[in-house]
Amino acid sequence: MSNQQNEAKKVAARRVIQEFVRNGMKLGLGSGTTSHFFVRELGKHVADGMKLTCTTTSRSTIEVAREVGIAITDPNEIGEIDLTIDGPDEIDRQFNMIKGGGACLLWEKIVAHASRRMICICDESKIVDCLGQFPLPVEVVQFAWKQTERQVKRIISEHGIHNISVVRRMRDDKPVVTDSGNYILDCHCGAVIANPAPLETELNRIPGVVENGLFTREAAGMVVGCFDGSSYLRT
Numbered sequence: 001m002s003n004q005q006n007e008a009k010k011v012a013a014r015r016v017i018q019e020f021v022r023n024g025m026k027l028g029l030g031s032g033t034t035s036h037f038f039v040r041e042l043g044k045h046v047a048d049g050m051k052l053t054c055t056t057t058s059r060s061t062i063e064v065a066r067e068v069g070i071a072i073t074d075p076n077e078i079g080e081i082d083l084t085i086d087g088p089d090e091i092d093r094q095f096n097m098i099k100g101g102g103a104c105l106l107w108e109k110i111v112a113h114a115s116r117r118m119i120c121i122c123d124e125s126k127i128v129d130c131l132g133q134f135p136l137p138v139e140v141v142q143f144a145w146k147q148t149e150r151q152v153k154r155i156i157s158e159h160g161i162h163n164i165s166v167v168r169r170m171r172d173d174k175p176v177v178t179d180s181g182n183y184i185l186d187c188h189c190g191a192v193i194a195n196p197a198p199l200e201t202e203l204n205r206i207p208g209v210v211e212n213g214l215f216t217r218e219a220a221g222m223v224v225g226c227f228d229g230s231s232y233l234r235t
């Protein structure tokens with residue numbers, strides 16, 4: 001990842017705090033490098049006396065939050081969250097997203113739905129005309145995962161997306177296991193997911209699928225950091 005891209009992520013992280021985060025809020029803290037920049041930035045405000053109640057979308061974000069002195073509340077105890085800030089792997093101009101590059105999509109979707117509002121933060125490279133260049137992650141239970149994989153392929157091809165390849169995500173020659181103990185199937189679709197909302201719903205109807213990385217109803221806006229150091233907001 002280039003330094004320029006990291007700087008753009010930091011710009012977005014600072015802008016989202018300025019625009020949306022207020023003293024006394026209940027916040028959902030997202031996952032991934034952009035969200036972690038945001039959490040580190042938020043830590044400075046908390047050190048300066050800002051009062052927040054926070055929960056997270058992954059174990060990795062819990063660690064970052066603790067490092068910077070942000071206390072984490074159990075998601076079962078926090079009640080309705082005012083605002084969740086999280087990053088996409090891809091986002092289109094209607095705020096449809098692919099998420100799950102960091103394998104946290106299930107907790108991310110649960111926390112987004114527990115929130116009155118979700119705002120996305122990203123650098124400008126994440127914005128696309130059509131979703132699907134980034135492989136779509138589908139979280140599946142370990143039992144009979146190859147059967148689930150066949151059904152996932154069938155549903156995606158029924159959406160007119162042919163030539164897909166589906167691979168179980170691996171790291172260091174071992175299958176990636178999510179924070180909830182499941183596998184991730186990465187579906188390489190090409191940049192052709194024309195109707196993400198019905199595909200999201202249909203994938204989740206397959207027994208064995210726990211959740212998929214299409215987020216079509218969650219984000220109310222995005223804060224984008226640009227490579228020239230500027231930022232903009234769309235709601």
Ligand code: 5RP
Binds near residue numbers: 031032033035102104
């Ligand atoms: C994790 C995610 C991340 O939010 C997404 O991958 C964005 O990550 P980054 O900010 O590092 O580009 O969905 O499951």
